[in-house]
Amino acid sequence: MKVLDLGRGPAMASIFLAREHGVEVWASELWIPAEENAARFDQTGVGDQVHAVRAEAHDLPFESEQFDAVLSVDRYHYFGSDDLYVGYIGKFLKTGGQLSIAVPSPHRELRELGGAPEYLRSGVGWEVLAFHTPG
Ligand SMILES: C[S@@+](CC[C@H](N)C(=O)[O-])C[C@H]1O[C@@H](n2cnc3c(N)ncnc32)[C@H](O)[C@@H]1O
Incomplete structure (x- = not known):
């Protein structure tokens, strides 16, 4: 292949x-x-x-x-x-x-949570904005 x-x-x-x-x-x-x-x-x-x-x-x-x-x-x-x-x-x-x-995919849209949790913001950076639910 x-x-x-x-x-x-x-x-x-x-x-x-x-x-x-x-x-x-x-x-x-x-x-x-x-x-x-x-x-x-x-x-x-x-x-x-x-x-x-x-x-x-x-x-x-x-x-x-x-x-x-x-x-x-x-x-x-x-x-x-x-x-x-x-x-x-x-x-x-x-x-x-x-x-x-x-x-990477959270169970709920980050905006519904009021933003990304600190562990994601510090670990991933601003690019965490591109994380979305499977839907
Ligand atoms: C920060 S890394 C992802 C982090 C991942 N967890 C890791 O372990 O490497 C982002 C990747 O996307 C690729 N990438 C970003 N923008 C790209 C683009 N426009 N075209 C091709 N690859 C791109 C980068 O080369 C890089 O390998």
């Missing part, structure tokens, strides 16, 4: 998928230089299976229908809040491919 791991930071999911499932992963990330992550892949023995890419999530350097799966763990809320973004990312999937998104 060819997997796109979108906005993956320190790459734990990419390394896990390569090691445990033998898949080939394109690990696309904006904030961390590709060389830094490529060195981590080499150190963890998956350098030939995981490809480090530095890219902005709205301007991905991939061809259409290239991946069997696209996943994004704890990052989608940084770049996917536009309703139309899911259509953009979907075009990189082969027919029948799978999109998997995992994001």
Whole structure:
């Protein structure tokens, strides 16, 4: 399988998928230089299976229908809040491919609670504003 791991930071999911499932992963990330992550892949023995890419999530350097799966763990809320973004990312999937998104999600909207609890504000920062209920 060819997997796109979108906005993956320190790459734990990419390394896990390569090691445990033998898949080939394109690990696309904006904030961390590709060389830094490529060195981590080499150190963890998956350098030939995981490809480090530095890219902005709205301007991905991939061809259409290239991946069997696209996943994004704890990052989608940084770049996917536009309703139309899911259509953009979907075009990189082969027919029948799978999109998997995992994001932090409170049980109630934070505004209903009068704002984010202190432990979230101090731990996450202002970006906690992007946390929403599953609904
Ligand atoms: C602060 S991190 C998420 C925190 C996470 N808990 C962790 O352990 O790294 C946010 C991630 O989203 C990615 N990101 C933010 N904006 C992005 C964008 N416009 N395009 C692609 N990736 C983006 C960053 O590269 C980073 O990996």
